[in-house]
Amino acid sequence: MRVPISWLREYAAIPADDAAITERLAMLGFPVAEAESRPTLSGVVTGRIVGLEKHPNADRLQVGRVDVGAGEPLTIATAATNVAEGQVIAVATVGAQLPALRIERRTMRGVVSHGMMISAEELALPAEWFEDGILQLDQTTPLGADVVELFGLASDVLDVEITANRPDATSVVGLARELAASYGVPLHLPRLRDSYDEPEPTGEAPRVALQSTDCHRFVAQRFDGLHVRPSPAWMRIRLALAGQRPINNAVDVSNYVMLETGQPLHFYDASRIRGGTLTVRSAHEGEKIVTLDGAARSLSPLSLVIADDREPLCLAGLMGSASSEVTHSTSAIVVEAANFSGARIRRMSGALGLRTEASARHEKSPAPALTNFGAARAAQLLTEIGAIAYPPRAFGAEIATSPPVRLPLRDVERLLGLTIERERIARHLAALGCTVEPAGGDALAVTAPAWRRDLGIAADLIEEIARIEGYDTIEAVEPSVPPHHISSAAFDRERALAHALEGLGYREIVTHSLCGSAESDVAVEVRNPLSEEHRFLRASLVPGILDYFAANGEVRVFEIGEVFRRENEDVGERTALGFGFLSHRDAARPWKDDAFLRLRGDCETLLRRVTGRAMDASPGDGRHFHPGKRARLTIDGRDVGELGCIDPRTSRALGLTENAYVCLIDVGALPPYATPLYRPPSRFPSTYRDVALVVRADVSARDVERAVAAAAGPSCTGVRAFDEYRGPQVGAGQKSLAVRVTLQRFDTTITDEEADAAVAAILAALGERFGATIRT
């Protein structure tokens, strides 16, 4: 909300400069998004044109004599055409500083001009919102007054952010009240018209029919004898400073009161209300309205309207119709100060794509009591411009006073950690409009003011006390946290994985959880995506990692994040880990892939470090992978993930010139850490034998290793296949495999005879099991 500080100061003598007020508002919970400082202006005074004649030497100039309250009238030449004798205007005197120029005595075609008659633009007001030419002031304006001071043109204009719970503070009076309470100065409310002792006018008073429970209260008041014309200068300038374009003296009152009190108003041309009754109801399907902005809108029952006997005259809380607009020929109006359901207005506003200053206020569900305040203020201002007021009529709910809230004083200290005297607490609350009474024991009974709906419990009041006392008066202390049994295991596990991968030379990335393609028929779809590229939740980390490779080339990366799939009507979610790298394509040996083995090595190291256990790999079936280069990973027989070379068709489609190798771990499936136990080494030396065999190509190295270990007997401490060869020397469908067997005993040194016997047993077993032959 745009708030000129000069307007705030009208209601409270705030003993602080603009910068301090800006800071204080933030510390009261009303941060200032922008403080707009006004340009330096000086030497501009009010004056009356007491004489005007044509310039003797220039057709387009006139020479005026302007009475500025003291001394001889000033002779001032002007090129403006809207000047006339008797007008009260703003005059920049010699020495005046305007935004773009400094005023000097000046000879214009032989006439010495002692100043300049000025327009709104020279006062740094939006020129297009004011009359062409010289700014016209009211006849009642004192002459010789400083214009900058008179109209508050020097103070900053603040763009204040107001939280959703404070519709009452979405107003100049509301913010002034906060500042008055904070600085401990009295608040002076604007004049209201709330008594009607003269005889009532004889015309027809407005009738209102509430046909929707979404209109809680409707204050209607008729005014006759209105002369629609421009508002007085002070109001036009103030509205312009607050960012509202002045329109005419009726519409301006409506906007002024909304800004001042927070209560949106709507003015109807009384002559356009056919039948004389305003009905608040839901729109009929397909009903039409042309709103003030010129848009023709087709309505649905979602919209709440205020209608006469024939058609809607207003979209409740949003905007009126062009047909019932106040125009220059209007002489009687009906003022609406209504309270609607904030939720209804919000839905309407969303559905119609129409958001106004009024709807923004209604959406926050201001207190119904505000209707009386707004109506009475409008009545005052309309009376001041000569309108004849009928007494207001209220429809709907009466203003209910909220029950007092019991505020135990120990709770103030318990929640804030701040000791504040009882009297001080009472004073803070009273300054905000609360009624404070003793409530037995060490407690107060606090009744919230009618305009506040957010003070329903003790904690709400405690926040008010803290705000006025100042959050910065609360001392920062470290709590001593009592012991508890909440586990950090899941976080620790993720952290261990991340750091182990960091150690293995992988960089962590974060990619988008939302992607553009469904990927699988169990993909979870977002109902209200921001764009097509972010319509689905990822079911796997693979596409994100591949996209990263495509964008960034050769890097070793990992990501830990949630992946999703539809499970019946529910959303299934798991924590996944993916890591991998790119490696060049090697077509020379289709039966061997070192990149795959490096990835598996990293995975084994990772899982051993994190789980303390050995991982096992066997041929897999993961859908992302090359059909001949993929493995499923298990620990203690349970699936924990998969790895392999990404299907080269996928890589090529992404424009990758290398193959991608990716390992995927289901983090939740990893078993808890198993602490390894130390086994002292044998004191006796070990020995080894290398065995070279020829087996069928489809016999896996792991099966050979296991068979070797089983056949070698209890002194076998290690078996490892270390070389593989396929080619003409071993024949089609066969492969040569070299296996090293390590033998060691704890009680004595292995003899050559024992080692040879073990090899013989191994060869016999392999021959029987796989038809293996010794390679010669």
Add this chain to the structure above:
Amino acid sequence: MTQLTQLLAELQERFGADADAAIGEQALENVRVAYLGRNGEVTKIRRTIGTLPAAERPGAGKAINDAVAAMEERLKAAQAAVESRAVDAELAASIDVTFPAIAPAAGSIHPVRRIIEESCDYFMRHGFAVVVGPEAEPDYYNFDALNIPSDHPSRESFDSFWLTDSVLLRPHTSPMQIRTMQEHRPPIAIVAPGKCFRRDALDARHLFQFHQVEGLLVADDIHFGHLKGMLTGLCRELFGSGQRVRFRPSYFPFTEPSAEVDTTCPKCRGESAEGRCSLCGGSGWIELGGAGMVHPNVLREVGYDPDVYSGWAFGFGVERLGLARYRVDDIRRFISSEPDFLAQLS
């Protein structure tokens, strides 16, 4: 006998010459094998002992052994010379120590994780546990249990991605408050880091996918001063010991009193002249997130008596912290994770 003596003398002389001529350890070893090895020259001579008269044999044996001892002595000297030459040669080397280093395959954790871990470490040192939970959450945990009934205007500020009628991607990590409090009785002392989603259009300051660190402390006699104490400590942990923290009143349905938390702009320290600091816009403060005392309705929802227990909660945006901490110019860099970005911040 004299013939043998002469033979041995000649042999020693040849051996000495060969040993001196040998360059390197391998050449010297070859010389040793040729003379002293199993089938070397000495062995050949030793085999001739059998042809001598018995009385001469002991003398001959001794003469051979003496010659071998002398040759071994000579060999040692030669070995020492060779080694010394090798060491001298090695010591003669001299490299350019400023030549670019050979880098290992450098791994790193993402800056988001680093901030989360450092934040969590700070809280863990103070006795907090770290809990993590799902990103797709029912509206009950996201809103209802947090005192945000449907139609509450502040649901608007959590513009969310909906997956079903009642399940959405969490717009904040606060569901973990409810999950933890439902599972445990007080005291509760947790931090909950994690990914969140809001329907914000992507730009230099906004992500629709971001991370939060949430904290919750509920016990007897926990007050706002404790909140200030812990968050001030956190900011000093992340930004340095001089860091100041400001609490401004604000509004959140799930806390009362509520606060916005700001910390001194680490870039300009509030001293940018008439303010065009690219980080804080000249205000001297950067916004970290919201905080406050847990609303009594939230405590009641999980079966805690608000007259007995009190507590505070906070939620900070991790990428926002990252912008300030690492002076990152565009928040989208956290999600594009380009190699250079990761390398610079690792």
